[in-house]
Amino acid sequence: MRKLLVLAAAVVCLMMGGSYLHAQDAASSGINGKWHFVLATPGGDRDVDADFTVDNDGNVTGKWGPADVAGTYKEGKMVLKFEFTSDEAATTADMNLDGKLDDAGGLAGDWTFSEYNGTFQAKRPVATPVAGTEAPAATESKPQ
Secondary structure (H helix, E strand, O other): OHHHHHHHHHHHHHHHHHHHHHHHHHHHOOOOEEEEEEEOOOOOOEEEEEEEEEOOOOEEEEEEOOEEEEEEEEOOEEEEEEEEEEOOOOEEEEEEEEEEEOOOOOEEEEEEEOOEEEEEEEEOOOOOOOOOOOOOOOOOOOOO
16 A cells, blocks of 8 residues: 555656656747637637747747747747738738747737737647557556
């Protein structure tokens, strides 16, 4: 029984440490990579997937849905301004995103597009496990 408790405590510590390290890795990698944005709008939330690359000078390129991204990322702050076409609003205008990377590795800030504006939250997409790669469930063995 004592071994089981020690093992359970070790597993809990490893899981907590893994979450902390994941948050640290996300924060230290800046905004490079894939993101899932949720824009708060008067008509309801709008979801957009993005993929960013930041060069050594802090210049951001990549994709915002189908649009090409341009902007900067320095000292945890992201400022993007790029042309975007909204089929829903039947408008082409500058999309502006002004956000900040938080300690947990998420992004939050404000957006403007044409006469519209609001706030946004963004997180890195969660990887889904490939079928057949899940770890086997732990089983409790009883002394004989």
